[in-house]
Amino acid sequence: xxxxxxxxxxxxxxxxxxxxxxxxxxxxxxxxxxxxxxxxxxxxxxxxxxxxxxxxxxxxxxxxxxxxxxxxxxxxxxxxxxxxxxxxxxxxxxxxxxxxxxxxxxxxxxxxxxxxxxxxxxxxxxxxxxxxxxxxxxxxxxxxxxxxxxxxxxxxxxxxxxxxxxxxxxxxxxxxxxxxxxxxxxxxxxxxxxxxxxxxxxxxxxxxxxxxx
Amino acid sequence: xxxxxxxxxxxxxxxxxxxxxxxxxxxxxxxxxxxxxxxxxxxxxxxxxxxxxxxxxxxxxxxxxxxxxxxxxxxxxxxxxxxxxxxxxxxxxxxxxxxxxxxxxxxxxxxxxxxxxxxxxxxxxxxxxxxxxxxxxxxxxxxxxxxxxxxxxxxxxxxxxxxxxxxxxxxxxxxxxxxxxxxxxxxxxxxxxxxxxxxxxxxxxxxxxxxxx
DNA sequence: GTATGTGAAGTAATTCACAGCT
DNA sequence: AGCTGTGAATTACTTCACATAC
Numbered sequence: 031x032x033x034x035x036x037x038x039x040x041x042x043x044x045x046x047x048x049x050x051x052x053x054x055x056x057x058x059x060x061x062x063x064x065x066x067x068x069x070x071x072x073x074x075x076x077x078x079x080x081x082x083x084x085x086x087x088x089x090x091x092x093x094x095x096x097x098x099x100x101x102x103x104x105x106x107x108x109x110x111x112x113x114x115x116x117x118x119x120x121x122x123x124x125x126x127x128x129x130x131x132x133x134x135x136x137x138x139x140x141x142x143x144x145x146x147x148x149x150x151x152x153x154x155x156x157x158x159x160x161x162x163x164x165x166x167x168x169x170x171x172x173x174x175x176x177x178x179x180x181x182x183x184x185x186x187x188x189x190x191x192x193x194x195x196x197x198x199x200x201x202x203x204x205x206x207x208x209x210x211x212x213x214x215x216x217x218x219x220x221x222x223x224x225x226x227x228x229x230x231x232x233x234x235x236x237x238x239x240x241x242x243x
Numbered sequence: 244x245x246x247x248x249x250x251x252x253x254x255x256x257x258x259x260x261x262x263x264x265x266x267x268x269x270x271x272x273x274x275x276x277x278x279x280x281x282x283x284x285x286x287x288x289x290x291x292x293x294x295x296x297x298x299x300x301x302x303x304x305x306x307x308x309x310x311x312x313x314x315x316x317x318x319x320x321x322x323x324x325x326x327x328x329x330x331x332x333x334x335x336x337x338x339x340x341x342x343x344x345x346x347x348x349x350x351x352x353x354x355x356x357x358x359x360x361x362x363x364x365x366x367x368x369x370x371x372x373x374x375x376x377x378x379x380x381x382x383x384x385x386x387x388x389x390x391x392x393x394x395x396x397x398x399x400x401x402x403x404x405x406x407x408x409x410x411x412x413x414x415x416x417x418x419x420x421x422x423x424x425x426x427x428x429x430x431x432x433x434x435x436x437x438x439x440x441x442x443x444x445x446x447x448x449x450x451x452x453x454x455x456x
Numbered sequence: 457g458t459a460t461g462t463g464a465a466g467t468a469a470t471t472c473a474c475a476g477c478t
Numbered sequence: 479a480g481c482t483g484t485g486a487a488t489t490a491c492t493t494c495a496c497a498t499a500c
Contacts, residue, residue: 109449236322
């Protein structure tokens with residue numbers, strides 16, 4: 031293995047491999063081939079091998095991968111051994127659903143703060159977290175050492191929220207607002223744009239056969 | 244313009260152009276250049292022109308695009324003039340948030356049915372829609388001519404739901420369950436995997452400088 | 457002069473195909 | 479014999495650059 035840039039798509043697939051290999055390990059399976067790993071994820075064997083290859087030689091030629099070992103190495107690579115503090119900004123319907131989302135702890139993420147501008151919401155408890163005013167955000171983020179921020183506010187407020195977050199030292203943002211966020215280079219943003227997902231699907235509904243996706 | 248395969252990334256950007264051009268039209272702007280269009284979306288001028296070029300010659304050489312005209316053409320291309328009926332399956336936190344999501348109508352999507360397996364929920368009203376049993380799904384989907392299904396159930400039930408949906412004639416699926424769905428070739432699926440988004444971000448948190456994304 | 461439309465060049469990701477290890 | 483690891487080939491997308499139209 032040589033030093034190469036690792037595509038983000040590869041990182042994203044590694045989590046799928048980890049999920050799968052965790053299942054297999056529960057089923058007490060000892061070995062797994064690249065073809066088997068890719069199968070239910072509809073990925074080719076070559077793709078799986080190339081992805082894993084970025085991180086070293088995990089496999090046994092002629093015999094596939096040792097399930098337990100692969101699981102441990104992937105967990106390590108993917109930072110599943112670490113935990114991070116998370117804040118959510120915006121406690122509307124989507125924010126509330128996300129607060130209730132039990133997946134956080136599984137990802138090693140502790141939801142430690144929630145913010146809103148609505149005075150009727152401030153002070154209320156949600157999933158054991160007290161909703162605070164956005165005006166206190168900077169201090170609380172520093173104080174609680176929050177490194178990941180989730181933006182679930184309307185589009186027009188999103189950039190301001192992103193500015194405050196990055197100013198306070200947040201390194202990653204999951205953005206649900208339907209707009210592009212300008213952030214400093216070292217900050218990583220991922221966007222989930224529900225409107226756009228729906229729009230894209232409705233495009234395919236309208237265009238049926240015309241476009242081969 | 245010749246007949247070419249249109250990348251899905253292009254389709255997805257067209258919606259961004261439409262949003263922007265709609266804003267500009269509200270501001271009574273008459274013309275817009277490809278550079279201006281791309282600017283706040285952090286897309287290059289060439290990218291914008293290439294995307295629009297897939298669908299014909301909309302622009303005026305030397306003068307950019309006529310805002311109103313571009314808006315109308317994009318609306319047409321993207322099927323914004325049509326409406327579709329939508330069903331949601333799973334009325335947990337996420338499903339409820341989506342039901343409440345006001346973006347639907349804007350996309351020309353009418354949420355006309357909601358399904359759950361929980362007997363305590365069945366019969367209740369949510370956002371003016373009565374929650375029905377999953378066992379009645381097939382008939383209701385046909386009867387109400389539902390063409391888009393949203394899956395917001397846990398991973399283990401998701402494939403079964405997808406089977407019922409596609410069997411009943413649903414053509415597009417927005418899947419929030421963290422697993423790959425096997426569907427007939429003509430059915431279009433888009434996946435929103437919140438766990439994975441969080442995982443990917445936490446990978447970047449853990450690996451700070453090491454990986455240039 | 458200015459900005460489009462588009463081949464050509466460049467970059468990135470996927471898939472192929474096979475040498476080499478067990 | 480079987481399956482990995484990886485360069486080479488392919489495919490997909492983006493960016494460049496310029497002839498063309500207004």
